[in-house]
Amino acid sequence: GAVVSQHPSWVICKSGTSVKIECRSLDFQATTMFWYRQFPKQSLMLMATSNEGSKATYEQGVEKDKFLINHASLTLSTLTVTSAHPEDSSFYICSALGRIYNEQFFGPGTRLTVL
Amino acid sequence: RKEVEQDPGPFNVPEGATVAFNCTYSNSASQSFFWYRQDCRKEPKLLMSVYSSGNEDGRFTAQLNRASQYISLLIRDSKLSDSATYLCVVNPAGYGQNFVFGPGTRLSVLP
Numbered sequence: 440g441a442v443v444s445q446h447p448s449w450v451i452c453k454s455g456t457s458v459k460i461e462c463r464s465l466d467f468q469a470t471t472m473f474w475y476r477q478f479p480k481q482s483l484m485l486m487a488t489s490n491e492g493s494k495a496t497y498e499q500g501v502e503k504d505k506f507l508i509n510h511a512s513l514t515l516s517t518l519t520v521t522s523a524h525p526e527d528s529s530f531y532i533c534s535a536l537g538r539i540y541n542e543q544f545f546g547p548g549t550r551l552t553v554l
Numbered sequence: 555r556k557e558v559e560q561d562p563g564p565f566n567v568p569e570g571a572t573v574a575f576n577c578t579y580s581n582s583a584s585q586s587f588f589w590y591r592q593d594c595r596k597e598p599k600l601l602m603s604v605y606s607s608g609n610e611d612g613r614f615t616a617q618l619n620r621a622s623q624y625i626s627l628l629i630r631d632s633k634l635s636d637s638a639t640y641l642c643v644v645n646p647a648g649y650g651q652n653f654v655f656g657p658g659t660r661l662s663v664l665p
Contacts, residue, residue: 473652482641482657483598532597542588543653545597 441467443535445546452523453554459519460549462533468513469535473543474506477530489516523553557581558656560642566662571632575659577625577642586645587618589627591638592658598641601627632663 442465452458462472470491475483487508488496495508507519520527530550534543560577567573579587587604602609604616604625615628625642642656 483655485652485654488652530595542600542603545599548597550595 441465441535441537441544443469443533443544443546445533445549447549448547449550449552451552451554454524455522457519457521458523458551459517460531460533460551462516462518462535462546464514464535464544467535467537469516470513471536472510472516473534473536474508474516474518475532475534477532477548483532486518520551523551525553527551528553556657557646557654558642558644560640560656561659563658564660564662566664567632568664569632569634571663572628572630573632573661574629575627575640575642575661577627577656579623579625579642579644579646579654581644581646582620582623584623584644584646587625588643588645588653589614589616589625590641590643590655592641593638598655601640629661632661634663634665637661637663 444463446461450458472489474486476486477483485498486501489508489510491510491513497503505521510516530548532545532548534545558579565573589601590598591601592598602611602616604618606618608617613630617626639658639660641658643653645653
């Protein structure tokens with residue numbers, strides 16, 4: 440399968456700071472990437488769909504001004520958690536949509552802890 | 555009703571056992587279906603796509619029943635390394651659209 444990387448793999452920050460997470464498709468171009476969040480012992484919840492060159496589409500209940508998404512190239516999407524609070528602590532996972540089959544390839548995830 | 559529902563689990567089985575997971579989905583227009591596995595604190599990894607005719611990959615067999623809106627995964631001769639959470643995933647709206655994940659069923663294969 441295709442390779443998707445995320446950076447950083449984990450981050451600890453103080454409340455009120457902003458954190459940027461990068462998602463890269465390493466061996467293919469992804470016009471569509473997805474951002475998910477997973478709380479402990481819960482399933483993945485889609486936050487937003489990121490399309491290259493256009494504004495992201497956010498799911499209901501996800502604040503677009505708090506979770507800024509930029510998909511400036513076919514291999515990179517970024518998620519910025521602005522003014523992070525402890526309740527934003529979670530496992531953030533991105534995925535890239537395959538070009539041929541309707542499969543999603545997941546990055547390794549970023550574990551965010553806000554103190 | 556949730557869009558995708560799965561057996562609540564956990565399933566604790568001995569090595570070599572056969573185990574089956576069930577999944578139902580609510581949107582009859584759903585297009586694609588997958589099984590992913592997720593290890594603790596890791597990202598989901600695609601296990602197999604599920605086709606209308608059913609498909610098999612080694613010890614794993616997936617089946618889809620569109621009329622009943624039901625998907626299954628059968629694991630034969632289970633190994634310790636099969637211990638993970640198995641996620642039923644449905645694509646309700648076609649290519650390029652988001653996936654809907656089931657809550658997962660946790661499997662522990664015991665020595």
